[in-house]
Amino acid sequence: MEILVSVQIFGSQTTMATTLKDAVARKPVLATIRLIVPAGAARPAPPVGPALGFYRLNLMAFCKDFNARTQKYKAETPMQVTLTAYKDSTFEFVVKSPSVAWFLKKAAGIETASSRPGHVMVSSLTLRHVYEIAKLKQSDPYCKHMSVEALCKSIIGTANSMGIEIVKDL
Numbered sequence: 487m488e489i490l491v492s493v494q495i496f497g498s499q500t501t502m503a504t505t506l507k508d509a510v511a512r513k514p515v516l517a518t519i520r521l522i523v524p525a526g527a528a529r530p531a532p533p534v535g536p537a538l539g540f541y542r543l544n545l546m547a548f549c550k551d552f553n554a555r556t557q558k559y560k561a562e563t564p565m566q567v568t569l570t571a572y573k574d575s576t577f578e579f580v581v582k583s584p585s586v587a588w589f590l591k592k593a594a595g596i597e598t599a600s601s602r603p604g605h606v607m608v609s610s611l612t613l614r615h616v617y618e619i620a621k622l623k624q625s626d627p628y629c630k631h632m633s634v635e636a637l638c639k640s641i642i643g644t645a646n647s648m649g650i651e652i653v654k655d656l
Contacts, residue, residue, distance in 0.1 A: 513574060516571045516572055516573045519568075519569040521534065521567045522565070522567070523564075523567055524562045524564060525556035525559035525560065525564075526553050526556050526557055528556075529549055530545040530549060541575075542575050544577075552567065555581050563588075564585070564588060566583075568582070580627055582627065582628065583626050586640070586641050587599070587648060589623075590644065590650055594609035594650050599647075599649055600648060600650075602649070603646065603647050603648060604646070607650070608650060609651070610651040610652070611650055611653070612655060613638075613652060613654060617638060620638045624637060
C-alpha cells in the first residue's frame with residue numbers, strides 16, 4: 487500500500503509516494519537538542535548530563551560515541567552537536583565542525599572580535615586562510631551542497647562582521 491505524502495519545501499509543494507512500512511518505521515521524535523561540547527571531553531557532568539538526563543537518554547553511550555567520533559580533533563575544540571531524542575529513549579546525533587567564527591579567531595590569533603566592526607579592524611587574514619576554512623567547513627553535513635566559492639563568500643562576510651580584514655596577500 488502506498489501513501490502520498492505532501493511536503494512543503496521553501497514555498498513549493500511536493501508530493502511523494504511512500505510505503506506504509508516506511509511511514510510506520512519512523513520513530514516519534516521527543517526533542518531535538520543542540521549542544522556545544524569540547525572535542526573528546528564529553529562526560530555526564532554539565533552541560534551534557536542535565537540536557538540529556540531530562541529526556542532519560544543513556545549518557546554514557548552518548549559520551550563514549552561522541553568522544554570516539556571527535557578524537558581526531560584537538561582537545562577543547564568546541565564541536566556543535568545536534569541530537570535527536572526519540573520517545574523510546576533512543577537517540578541519534580550529528581557532530582558538526584566548529585563555527586566559522588571560531589576558525590577565524592584561531593587563524594587571526596585573537597580572543598575576541600572587534601567591538602566596532604567596519605570601524606576598527608582587529609586583524610587581517612589572506613584569501614588562502616579563507617579558502618582553507620571553506621574546505622574544512624565543506625565536510626559538514628549541512629554544507630556539503632555548497633560550493634567552495636559560496637562558502638568563501640559567506641566566510642568573508644563573517645570576517646567583515648567580526649572586524650577581520652581579508653586581503654589578497656599579507
